[in-house]
């Protein structure tokens with residue numbers, strides 16, 4: 001049977017608080033709501049079980065996939081019979097901490113695991129300084145996974161800024177790039193939507209960004225504005241700062257049409273770029 005060319009993606013812009021158990025229960029409620037809304041794939045945000053900050057990562061970190069948050073995610077996928085991108089959580093592996101996203105099949109089995117490969121180390125004087133590398137270690141591999149509809153490339157937040165990674169995913173056959181992320185009140189308004197639309201139009205793919213809801217009392221205030229950009233570079237689903245679920249129908253026929261109309265895939269000069277890259 002031919003694979004269906006459309007599916008419904010839901011992004012859960014979750015309110016995250018300091019109580020891990022409350023975050024897990026809230027996530028479970030919202031995954032259920034998203035599935036009731038017709039979603040076949042649901043995604044949660046970066047650090048969905050913990051506040052986002054280097055001072056929190058050690059305290060909230062768990063083993064992946066043996067910890068309680070992964071157990072809860074597996075149950076959410078199985079109970080709702082849905083493909084679930086479980087946002088990210090702080091992961092502990094021995095003495096090492098990572099920012100790690102997991103993906104779950106509708107039977108509750110683990111499909112993929114991605115450790116954030118580009119750590120968020122920035123310093124914008126007078127605005128924001130954040131150094132994930134003070135406590136986290138970067139992942140060492142890129143991550144794609146297949147679904148009944150298309151291949152998906154997975155990144156976490158700062159990974160979105162690296163166009164090479166997105167292009168590699170597109171070259172590996174991904175039609176959707178998915179980034180749990182938490183931009184902030186400085187970089188969010190400037191770059192969040194721009195980067196999603198750029199990744200989409202450059203690579204002729206759908207790009208989905210899923211943020212926590214904004215909490216102005218938190219030490220790190222997330223921008224929110226979860227969104228989906230189409231391969232044409234348009235925003236096809238979006239929201240503002242509050243907790244909500246947004247939906248986008250991912251249309252792979254439309255993606256194919258755009259790639260036929262503007263055949264970048266056939267026109268790329270890999271013979272030139274690859275030679276230069278290898279020098």
Ligand SMILES: NC(=O)CC(=O)C(=O)O
Nearest residue numbers: 120157158182183184187
């Ligand atoms: N939080 C991040 O990883 C990235 C971010 O906020 C930004 O790139 O801006």
